Amino acid sequence: MGKFISHVQIPVTNxxxxxxxxxxxxxxxxxxNFGELAIISFKEDKTNIFLWQTSDGSSSTFTVNGEPFPTIGFQVDDMDALCKKISEAGVKVHGDPLAPPVEEGRRFLKFFDPDGNLLVAHTA
Known part of the structure; x- marks a missing residue:
């Protein structure tokens, strides 16, 4: 039986x-960094993120009824700081980066990495 998620994998072009x-x-x-694979993680998490270099244009994003969905979500302590940081950097956001929606008492922000992988950040 499984105990925890050890890693997730994301395709990237560089x-x-x-x-x-x-x-x-x-x-x-x-x-x-092993050349085609880099291993990263959030500082307070034991789950590794494997970044795999690929040239086939794939991403981890999928759709449900035409709406893009992320495969990875993570909790943040300071949503306002993240919103400001990615907004100022011109990161592609799904929705309004300065007014992320509130669902079930939590704020959510969906945004794309440079390779089109949709990620979602949320508050506790």
């Missing part, structure tokens, strides 16, 4: 640039 983007905008730590 491994070095993707690792730098996740470090810059999401404060991830780079643990290793």
């Amino acid at each position: 491994l070095v640039e993707a690792a730098a983007w996740y470090s810059t905008y999401l404060d991830c730590t780079l643990h290793a």
Whole structure:
């Protein structure tokens, strides 16, 4: 039986640039770069994120009834700081980055990495 999620995998077109983007905008730590695979993680999480370099144009984003959905969601302590940071950087956002929606008492912000992978940040 499974105990926890050890890693998730995200396709990227440029491994070095993707690792730098996740470090810059999401404060991830780079643990290793093996050429076609880089391993990163959030500082307070034991789940690793595997960034795989690919040239086939794939992304981890999927749709439900035409609406894009992320495969990875993560909790943030300061949604306003994240909104400001990605808005100022011109990161593609699904919705209004300065007024993320509130659902079930939590704020959610969906945005894309440079390779079109949709991510969602939320408050506790």
